[in-house]
Each structure stands twice: as C-alpha cells, then as structure tokens.
Amino acid sequence: MVLLRIATRGSPLARAQAALVADALVLANPGIAVETVVVETLGDRVQDLPIEDLGDRGVFTRSVQVALLEDRADVAVHSFKDLPTEPMRGCQLAAVMCRADPRDALVSKDGCRLTQLQKGARVGTSSARRTAQIRRARCDLSAVGLRGSVGTRVQRVHEGDLDAAILAVAGLKRAGLSSVISEVLDPEVFLPAPAQGALAVEVRDDRPDIARAVTRIDHAESRIATSAERAFLRGLRGGCNAAAGALAVVSGDHITLTVGKFDEGSLGAEVLKGHTNEAVALGYRAAELVLAGGSVQAS
Template sequence: MTIVPSPQLQVRLGTRGSALAREQTRRVMAALAALRPDLELIETIVSTAGDRDKRTPLTVIGGQGVFARELQTALLAGTVDVAVHSAKDLPTEPVPGLVIGAFFSREDARDVLVSRDGRSLADLPPGARVGTSSRRRLVALRRLRPDLEAVDLRGNLDTRLRKVREGEVDAAILAAAGLLRMGWQEHITEFLSLDDFVPAPGQGALAIECRADDPAVNEMLAALNDPAAALAARTERSFLRALGGGCRSPIGAHATVSGDTVTLRVMLGDEAMTRVRLSTWTLPAAEAETRAGALAVEVQRSLAGADPLPV
C-alpha cells in the first residue's frame, strides 16, 4: 500500500516590494507558520502606483489607495491569497469580495523627527528644511514651527533617511513604526507628542486583507487578530470614512483602548491648510467605532471657526 502525503495548503502573501513592506510581511508569515506549520507560505511582490512614481505628490497620483489598489486587484484575480497592508494606506471604503481578516501587531503609532545633526524640533534653527510628504504632518509643523521650511519628501524609508544624511533636508518627520520594525531606531532624534502630531488613522497597525469567500484563510487570519489593535484601527478608520476617506484635508486620528473605554485624539485641517481643529474624547468601547463617525461630522462643522494657522 502506498501512502500519499497530504499536500500542503499553499498561501500566497502579496506585499509591496519595499524593504519595510517585506519585513512586515515576513512578520505575518512567521506568525502564520507558528500557528500552522503545515502551511506553504509564498511571498509575492506586487508593484503599486505609489512605488512606481516616487516624485509626484501622493494627493496628485491618488491619495490613500496608491499603495493598496494593485494588491487588492491581485487578491480579486486570485494571484495572491492574502495582502499585507500598512493600515494607514488601506482605503476605508470596502471592496466587494474582500475583507480585512485581521489587524495584526500594532507598533508605536507616533511620528518621529530624524535630524541630521541630532537637534530636536524645538531646537531646529529658523529656515531649516524639514521633509515630509504628508499634509497632516505639514499642518502640525505649521502650527508649532511656522518658521521652518517644509520640503516634499517621497521615497522608501531608506531613501528618506539617506536624503537627511546627505543634507538634502535638515530633518524629516517619519512614522516610528517603520524605523522600529526595521531595527533602525538609532536614527530617531525625537518621538513627537501625540497631542501635537496626531498620527494618521491606522498608523503603526498592519491590516491583513483576504477574499471574503475563502473560509480557510479567513479562519487562519482570525487567529492572528489583535482585538485591541482592531478596535483602535476601526475607530480611527470610522472617523476617516465619515470625512470622505481619501479627501485632501489633513486628517489625524489615534485611538487607545483601556478596558471598556477608548480615548480618541483627532486632528482635522481644511484643504487649504489654513485652519486646524484638535479634539480628544473618551468613548465607551462598545460605541467607539459608531461614535467616531458622528464626531467627525461635528469636528468638520466646527472647523470654520478655528483660529487661522500662522503662515
């Protein structure tokens, strides 16, 4: 009698090609391998619009979806079984046929300053060039240091660090999560306050997307889901969704879960980046996601009465 071994279940994980995206995907692969040693896990690199065009401002080439659309297309086409996204890059509008199977491994959500000579944001001299491609960070910078020059800064994480090192800019504002995941924390000059630099919705979290009609993969991903990270990310994304998702307004939202309550910090600026409103609420955890959407409308209505930002 010949015994034929059972074939391994093959799971293809779609990822962007940057070093950070691949490191994030490797972490998901390691967690899946620990959960299911019988899996055959295959990394599949998918080129996205945001990776191909590193010069055009993100708001011009498509905003929030520029790092996600091709991964979602690959999922729907069956080219990959799972897509690993930085949650801040994933559009809030659901794609028919796709679901977020898990929010995984939230890293520090704060922004950080990386400066060439080790100076903090407060110590940078007037006129210093600070790199960022984020309208949200630009508004926060104008609010705190209108005397600094903001410079559009695109490229992968290692590219942006090189531009600081070589003096193309004096400093850059980046997400702590990427530097920490890559083990590059020695480059961090300063962690920026959550009250001044409210992170992008979903910043620091990983969203793992899959096809809705793939029960085997959905079941596996459910085991990777971090309930606190999921509640925080869904609350932040609800705030963003109520404002129109990929709109051009600078938007920040950061939720922290503590027992039965959620603390939600938000920042909203107008499209012209001349006014900004910051607010903080404590919400019942069971209502946080729903309440965040209603609060977004409230903040938007009050924006016209906010004090103008310094020019």
C-alpha cells in the first residue's frame, strides 16, 4: 500500500475539496491510501485585513506549496482561482479536476435577487472583481469587505449584518450550503474569476511516480478551459484578486473565451474563439485586446 499525503488548508471547504481529490485518487489508483496534512496559510492567519493589503501573492496557496516542497506532503490541493499564475519553482500542475459550476451566486437575507435588493443594500465580498461588477450592475448598492470561511460569510448575511453576499456557486455546494443560494448570477452580468470552480493538484518536480498517479484524475476539458482563463490573467500581469474575470467554454475542438477587466473606463467584455490547441495563446491574445482598449468581438 502506497501512502499519499495530501496538503490542504484547514477550512471546512478546503478539507471537503481535499476529500474530493483523495477519493478520486484512490478510485483511479488501486493500492493507494491517503492522509490529509493541514497547513495554515497567511490568508488563514490574517483575516482582519483586505486580501490586497496582505502584500503577497499566493496568500492561500504558498504555505501549502512549501509543505509540498519540504516533503511534508506528496500532493497539494488548491482552489485553482487562488493559485498564482507564476509557477512555484519545484512544483508542477499534475491535474485539474473536473470543474464544478464556475459561476457566482448571490446569498441574500430575504431571498432577493440582485435586481430586487433595496437601494443602499450592503453586499459583502472580499473580491475586487466582484466589487467592480456590483457597481457596474447596481451603482446604488454598497459593496462591503467580507472575509472568513464560506459558512461565516453566509452567517453574517442571515444574522442581518449584511443584506447579501456574493460567493462562488462551487464553494457553496461543496460546503453543503447550496440551499442558501438566492440567485445564480449570469456570467453575462457577473464574469467569474479565472479558473473559478476548478481544483488544482500539484506535485513536486522530482516525483514522476506521484505525478503519474495524479495525472490519472486530470480532466482534459477543464484543463484547457482554465489554461485559457489563466493565460488571460497572466497576460494582464494581474494577481488572483485582480478586477478581472474570464470564462472559457470548450465544445469539441473549439473554445470560446469571454473576458473582462473591470477598471474605471473599461469597455466591457471581449469574446474570442479558437481551437483548443491554442487555448493559452487565445488567453494572451485576450489580454492584449483588453490592455489595448479593444471593444469588439474577436475570433
């Protein structure tokens, strides 16, 4: 029996995501056993400051990667949207799990939809991307900083501290909280974060045997879609909390990539289409268009 140690953050959602990876690894590799190694990250330790004030990329991933590199774990599991686009030396992306719903959701106190929230309603989020899109969709709403676990954020809404909050559909479902969703937000109104809903599984470069085992749970379509989205983010030279969104849809050999950068004066979404073997190039092309101020569809 081969034991694989899986490094993860300690939040309930992170543990649930690590369990999904563990189950998939055991199913795909008979003879493997797994155990969880819980790692505290900077983002876990410091929750009284906005993410952008922590002064470091990878605030939810770097410590997990260090555990992998220091041989305290064999596998590292991340929410892919939290993983910096600049690779960590010594680590390799061995698998992208089959992606869950990438969209954002509104959780509101009274079950209201976004259009039904009262003027001046307080909407919680820690994301610059979500904040910008709240203001674009409803300039009469007030975006309020919100940190903490998925359960904590939902609780603040239900206790009346906030009128609503925006969270990832995938995170709510994995945390067993799908029943609190008031509205799943249309990506045409709210573009999700690049790679939102996907789980990334890393291994060390010097362990090809472990890489082979992990590669068996890789989902090709999810890898292609997220590679285009993350290439867009990297082309913008933006971090994981940049005010930018991207969503790629793969259909056969073709990919459609919708992107947006929600800065003041931005011109809205760009839509590009191409072949799946050009997914990364398509993402970089999208970034070039956005940075150049393009406003027409490209294909």
